[in-house]
Amino acid sequence: MYDYKCNKCGAYLDPGEHCDCQSKKEELEELRYMEAEEHEDEWEERYVRSVS
Numbered sequence: 675m676y677d678y679k680c681n682k683c684g685a686y687l688d689p690g691e692h693c694d695c696q697s698k699k700e701e702l703e704e705l706r707y708m709e710a711e712e713h714e715d716e717w718e719e720r721y722v723r724s725v726s
Contacts, residue, residue: 679686680693687693 676689677686678689678691680695683693683695685693685695
C-alpha cells in the first residue's frame with residue numbers, strides 16, 4: 675500500500691497524481707476579488723447612506 679499525501683493540504687493522492695490545492699486556492703482568491711469589484715459601488719452607496 676502507498677501513502678502519498680500533499681505536503682500543503684494533506685490530501686491523499688494516487689501514485690503520480692499531483693495535488694491541485696494551490697491552483698484551486700488561486701482561482702478562489704481571483705473569484706473573490708472579482709466579486710468584490712462588482713459590489714464595490716454598492717458598498718460605497720451603503721456606506722454613504724449609513725453615514726448621512
